[in-house]
Amino acid sequence: MALQVGLDGTVVARVPNRVAKKEVLRFLDSHAAWIAAAKKKMARRQQEKQAYRSPYEIPAYDSLSKREKDEIWAHFMQRLMYYAPKIGVTFERVAIRNQKGRWGSCSSKGNLNFNYRLHYLPQELMDYVVVHELSHRIHMNHSRDFWALVGQYDKDYKQHQTELRNIGIDK
Known part of the structure; x- marks a missing residue:
């Protein structure tokens, strides 16, 4: 059996079909302290998330014209063409x-995906994600070597990582 507490405080118990209801209730009772602590933690996270207001105006994706989407793509290509040869x-x-749920991703085949929202953030945040994803072309992991490579091209990558986490994608 496993327990999970969502951001909204909802408790989900994953239980095999053959387990008796009495046993599930006993399991929940024995984990009451953990459930209470997890709900408190999630409530705090939710408050922090609501307290932070991103200063960036990011239009809804569906409201973007083809021209705007083309400009965003060109902006990413310009940054990729700058960093790829350097790396x-x-x-x-x-x-x-x-x-x-992601700012960017890189497949093992070298296909890159980027979140359009990066275009509306400060250049150094977009560049961090570009460098991060291009670095996966050498290290398909988050090893010490990977972060050393990212750090060669973005000395402030830890700060940029924190800023992106604070901004959040669903704002």
Whole structure:
């Protein structure tokens, strides 16, 4: 059996079909302290999330014209063409998406995906994600070597990582 507490405080118990209701209730009772602590933690996270107001105006993806989407794509391509040769990597397809959970991603085949919202943030934040994803062309992990490579091209990457986490994607 496993427990999970969502951001909204909802408790979900994952239980195999064959387990008796009495046993599930006993399990929940034995984890009452953990559940209370997890709910408190999630409530605090929710408050922090609501307290932070992003200073950036980011239009809804569906409201963007084709011209605006083309400008966003060109902006990413310009940054990619700047950093890829410096890092010594190539890439395949580039897609700009309305991603709900990621700022960017890199496949093992070299396909890059970026969240359109980065276009509306300060250049150094967009550059951090570009460098991060291009660095995955050498290290497909988040090892010490990966972060050392990112740090060669973005000395403030830890700060940029924190800023992006604070901004959040769903703002």
